[in-house]
Amino acid sequence: MDLGSIVSDLSLSRVALLSLVTAVVYVRSLVVYRLYLHPLAKFPGPRLAAITSWYEAYYEIVLKGQYSRKISELHDIYGPILRVTPHEIHIRDSRFFQQFYTGSHRLNKYGWDKRFGSADGLLPTVHWEHHKRRRAALSSMFSRQSILNFIHIIHRHIDTLSVRMQEFEARKEPMNLTLAFPALTGDIIMDYFFGFNYAQLKHPEFESFHEAFMKVGAMGHLATQFPAIFPIMNSLPDAITGWLEPSAKPLLALKRDQWNLIARTLAGDTLKTNDLSRTIFQEILDSKHLPASDKTHRRLADEAQIVVGGGVETTAFALTIASFHIINNPKVYARLHDELLCALPNRTEVDLQKLERCEYLKACIMESTRLSYGLSARNPRTYDDAPLRYKEWVIPAGTTVAMTIPDVSHDEEIFPNSREFVPERWLGDAKTKDGVPLERFMVSFGRGTRSCLGITLAWTELYLTLGMMFRRYKFELFEADVSDVEMGHDFFIPVTKLDSKGVRVFVTATSD
Numbered sequence: 001m002d003l004g005s006i007v008s009d010l011s012l013s014r015v016a017l018l019s020l021v022t023a024v025v026y027v028r029s030l031v032v033y034r035l036y037l038h039p040l041a042k043f044p045g046p047r048l049a050a051i052t053s054w055y056e057a058y059y060e061i062v063l064k065g066q067y068s069r070k071i072s073e074l075h076d077i078y079g080p081i082l083r084v085t086p087h088e089i090h091i092r093d094s095r096f097f098q099q100f101y102t103g104s105h106r107l108n109k110y111g112w113d114k115r116f117g118s119a120d121g122l123l124p125t126v127h128w129e130h131h132k133r134r135r136a137a138l139s140s141m142f143s144r145q146s147i148l149n150f151i152h153i154i155h156r157h158i159d160t161l162s163v164r165m166q167e168f169e170a171r172k173e174p175m176n177l178t179l180a181f182p183a184l185t186g187d188i189i190m191d192y193f194f195g196f197n198y199a200q201l202k203h204p205e206f207e208s209f210h211e212a213f214m215k216v217g218a219m220g221h222l223a224t225q226f227p228a229i230f231p232i233m234n235s236l237p238d239a240i241t242g243w244l245e246p247s248a249k250p251l252l253a254l255k256r257d258q259w260n261l262i263a264r265t266l267a268g269d270t271l272k273t274n275d276l277s278r279t280i281f282q283e284i285l286d287s288k289h290l291p292a293s294d295k296t297h298r299r300l301a302d303e304a305q306i307v308v309g310g311g312v313e314t315t316a317f318a319l320t321i322a323s324f325h326i327i328n329n330p331k332v333y334a335r336l337h338d339e340l341l342c343a344l345p346n347r348t349e350v351d352l353q354k355l356e357r358c359e360y361l362k363a364c365i366m367e368s369t370r371l372s373y374g375l376s377a378r379n380p381r382t383y384d385d386a387p388l389r390y391k392e393w394v395i396p397a398g399t400t401v402a403m404t405i406p407d408v409s410h411d412e413e414i415f416p417n418s419r420e421f422v423p424e425r426w427l428g429d430a431k432t433k434d435g436v437p438l439e440r441f442m443v444s445f446g447r448g449t450r451s452c453l454g455i456t457l458a459w460t461e462l463y464l465t466l467g468m469m470f471r472r473y474k475f476e477l478f479e480a481d482v483s484d485v486e487m488g489h490d491f492f493i494p495v496t497k498l499d500s501k502g503v504r505v506f507v508t509a510t511s512d
């Protein structure tokens with residue numbers, strides 16, 4: 001070995017040593033900073049969660065969507081306020097929920113922009129002002145009147161569901177409601193957004209967006225830790241991404257499909273095949289609230305993914321939960337069926353106004369919505385203008401603070417036996433023990449300026465679908481139990497145990 005190479009070997013090992021020392025010093029300083037000097041250092045919680053986001057990553061990625069559950073256990077130990085990552089505070093206090101989400105109209109939402117690969121859709125929009133104009137552009141399409149203008153199309157899809165039920169009855173085969181409902185809600189929202197649908201409800205196996213949206217949710221945990229994932233996925237050809245990550249294929253297909261639909265519309269193709277006078281898509285394109293930068297191909301694709309996504313899984317899960325519990329509880333079924341018999345003496349009729357007067361049906365919908373949560377994820381907000389006060393705590397301005405809907409749905413003080421399906425808890429002048437109206441704690445549609453935009457559409461679908469089903473049919477569960485509707489994983493939306501075969505039922509038409 002010559003002198004030159006000895007010298008260069010020595011300097012290489014010096015560089016390596018120096019790098020190691022620098023890394024150790026950096027990590028130690030970061031740990032000391034996050035534990036003792038960080039503005040959130042005084043907040044309770046596990047030290048590991050305060051030091052590194054890998055604590056969160058372990059529960060979300062390795063254990064597949066279990067951090068929400070862990071956080072609930074941590075609240076039992078540390079109290080209502082916790083530091084759950086180095087930069088985030090979580091609060092579990094049902095009585096603070098309303099105040100937290102409505103405390104200011106200038107709340108920003110950091111974090112969800114990385115989750116779905118559609119950062120400029122309404123739901124994940126970070127800045128409150130951008131959100132305000134994007135929401136204004138969509139609002140009129142979600143008013144009661146607009147939904148009533150669209151209701152004949154919802155009726156058509158519910159008729160198709162009824163025809164499919166007759167088919168399964170004739171074949172004496174179990175029907176998979178877990179798959180049928182996303183096909184129903186998918187066809188409805190496609191008709192409303194684009195003006196046509198993929199007839200997923202007519203597909204023999206109810207092929208739908210269901211799997212793709214579950215994948216979006218699951219990948220969100222990865223994207224939270226590695227925000228480059230979606231930008232990389234978007235920049236690679238689909239074939240390569242699909243080869244690298246086969247489980248992303250349904251998601252890629254969905255994204256590609258929506259991208260192409262928007263390209264065709266922008267190029268002047270008419271996709272609309274239904275008789276609707278306006279689609280959500282046209283409404284966005286014509287909106288005076290939006291600047292040109294909000295009408296680009298990419299932004300429209302983001303909005304399509306978010307609105308179609310918002311319209312599919314949430315309502316479908318609430319329908320699945322309602323159906324399972326009503327079928328599983330003969331007394332609930334009997335009471336509901338009797339009520340529907342009075343409201344709709346003619347079995348072919350499905351009338352929204354009449355169904356809305358059915359108190360017990362409404363109570364069943366409240367209960368299934370409570371148990372379906374809408375979203376199971378921590379729902380972050382940032383008070384950027386001033387510190388947020390919670391009890392004796394002052395949370396510095398600019399801190400991400402989150403609360404979680406399932407925490408309220410399962411607050412035993414407010415909803416005793418909260419895991420059980422008890423529609424009766426909503427009847428009459430329902431109140432908590434200390435006299436607060438119970439509806440105040442129905443938070444599954446969120447609260448404040450960013451609460452669910454599709455609430456009227458969701459309620460309309462729930463009334464019409466459940467009204468039709470439990471007026472016209474009787475059902476028997478086939479190899480399904482409560483674990484097929486309980487949350488096993490928080491993939492942003494609640495997901496049941498992963499090996500669930502779904503809620504399968506035998507169908508029989510009623511004779512009355």
Ligand code: HEM
Nearest residue numbers: 122123310311314315318374444445446450452453454458
């Ligand atoms: C049972 C059914 C549903 C439930 C429980 C539900 C729940 C929710 C929740 C909790 C949020 C608020 C997220 C937040 O606070 O940041 C939300 C937002 C949203 N939902 Fe729903 N949803 C349902 C059905 C629908 C339907 C049918 C649509 C129709 C497209 C829809 C569209 C949206 C949209 C666009 C947003 C974003 C609103 C915004 O950021 O301003 N949802 N939903």
